[in-house]
Amino acid sequence: MRKVAILGATMTKFGKLTQGLDELLLEPSLAAIESSKLSEKDLDLLYISNMLGGELTKQVSLGTMLADELGVKIGADRIENGPAAGASAIKDAFIAIKSGLFDLVLVAGAEKMTHMATEVISEYISYMLHPVERMSGATLPSLGAMLARLYMKQYSVTSEDLAMVAVKNHKNALNNPYAHLQKMVTVDNLLHSNEMEKINPMVADPLRRFDISPISDGGAAVVLAELEIAKKYTDLPVTIEGFGQATDSLALHERSAPTDINAVKEASKQAFKMSGISPDQIDVAELHDAFTILELVESEDAGFFEKGTAHKMVREGQTEIGGKLPINTSGGLKARGHPLGATGLSQVVELVWQLRGEARGRQVPSATYGFSVNLGGFGSNAVSLILKRGD
Amino acid sequence: MEGYKCAKCGRVYSIKRAVCPECTSREFITVDMGEECVLLTYTELWVTPTGVSEKPLRLGIVEFPNGGRAFGQIITESPTIGIKLKPVWKQLKEEDGKALWGFAFQDERKGLKSI
Numbered sequence A: 001m002r003k004v005a006i007l008g009a010t011m012t013k014f015g016k017l018t019q020g021l022d023e024l025l026l027e028p029s030l031a032a033i034e035s036s037k038l039s040e041k042d043l044d045l046l047y048i049s050n051m052l053g054g055e056l057t058k059q060v061s062l063g064t065m066l067a068d069e070l071g072v073k074i075g076a077d078r079i080e081n082g083p084a085a086g087a088s089a090i091k092d093a094f095i096a097i098k099s100g101l102f103d104l105v106l107v108a109g110a111e112k113m114t115h116m117a118t119e120v121i122s123e124y125i126s127y128m129l130h131p132v133e134r135m136s137g138a139t140l141p142s143l144g145a146m147l148a149r150l151y152m153k154q155y156s157v158t159s160e161d162l163a164m165v166a167v168k169n170h171k172n173a174l175n176n177p178y179a180h181l182q183k184m185v186t187v188d189n190l191l192h193s194n195e196m197e198k199i200n201p202m203v204a205d206p207l208r209r210f211d212i213s214p215i216s217d218g219g220a221a222v223v224l225a226e227l228e229i230a231k232k233y234t235d236l237p238v239t240i241e242g243f244g245q246a247t248d249s250l251a252l253h254e255r256s257a258p259t260d261i262n263a264v265k266e267a268s269k270q271a272f273k274m275s276g277i278s279p280d281q282i283d284v285a286e287l288h289d290a291f292t293i294l295e296l297v298e299s300e301d302a303g304f305f306e307k308g309t310a311h312k313m314v315r316e317g318q319t320e321i322g323g324k325l326p327i328n329t330s331g332g333l334k335a336r337g338h339p340l341g342a343t344g345l346s347q348v349v350e351l352v353w354q355l356r357g358e359a360r361g362r363q364v365p366s367a368t369y370g371f372s373v374n375l376g377g378f379g380s381n382a383v384s385l386i387l388k389r390g391d
Numbered sequence B: 001m002e003g004y005k006c007a008k009c010g011r012v013y014s015i016k017r018a019v020c021p022e023c024t025s026r027e028f029i030t031v032d033m034g035e036e037c038v039l040l041t042y043t044e045l046w047v048t049p050t051g052v053s054e055k056p057l058r059l060g061i062v063e064f065p066n067g068g069r070a071f072g073q074i075i076t077e078s079p080t081i082g083i084k085l086k087p088v089w090k091q092l093k094e095e096d097g098k099a100l101w102g103f104a105f106q107d108e109r110k111g112l113k114s115i
């Protein structure tokens, strides 16, 4: 049975950058090809992950554009699955290699956002929602807030508990030179200082600014190869052991329990089944914390913690580096940043670095298995991936 | 306010569907949702989208006695989970110069300032 491995895995720094969308795709691609010890001509397929290229930068046909810039004439597509485009593109590359039709596939993802006004970006992002909910004025944070209110009531979770997720992720990002926000924050200065309303204003009650990931520019790229071929180029292949993907009602109000993200449950269950391992074998996880509440919910729905207990794990430090399951060692979406189309790939890049022992300053000791969840829409589409350090 | 009841399994939807996600039936009966629903969860949105005049914009999920749920603006000064609301027809948003109308859910308790 063919196995799929990752060779080069790179990303640009995330943040407010000067590069355009084309450069945010090209730079990490060149670096990933080079660090894979390949030439562009070795590639036989290319996928782009991007959500709003047309809307924000007036550029689509991104697959063609990157193939052309790399001087190759191979098949190239852009994958769009909201902010889960990155993991979806990895999934498609995995399937392409697994099928036996392709051996070496480049996946590049990017988003250029910070040149546009926040209201404009929020409007385009809300195109992911059900039109009936959007028509009433729904935005992504408003749906996150409705889930949070219900969840917090049901499981006695406080605003401090949510802030602790942000504090942890900001702390991790201090040791990640690629992160957008490299600033230490504390629960006290987020929730108990005189300046709270200024630095951490309410966005969608109960979610405040620091419960929400920033708008970022950034790009990332990963080269995937059939394992036996990968071994010719590296002593440190990281294999993709499994993936899962599932959808749920586009409209939040139609979900049976709006406190749960069933798409994450189902996608993760599939990924664990394909990998033949269980959640307690995972050493490091990158979760889609577009909102702090999502990190808690996903850590439960992916199978790591009992429902309603994730905040206790955060309080006990179990999700910090050194804890039972370090989550978002990169800083997560909250602090590494969230350039939509690049996010899922940057999760994989962080896991690859962790599994190769290259996550300087934030390394989880001898990590063997890594796990990621990338969300498209507001929990309406989830992609889970399981990676393993090569033997 | 109209809803759509699956002719086979009986689940009620506030959004018209082609296929029932519960049982895959394609047959629906139009039903009246009634005059009263309960607030299940809500938010007060301070960063509001373009085309909406209210600030904060209160949004919520409501449930009707027939089990059907809907999403919409909540018209009240003091939202609380569990309060009873009444569907009312209202301009919700303006988009591309066009007024978008739909149902919102109004708090009818006495003594509250009306908006």
Ligand SMILES: [Zn+2]
Residues within 6 Å of the ligand: B006, B007, B008, B009, B010, B011, B020, B021, B022, B023, B024, B025
């Ligand atoms: Zn049905």
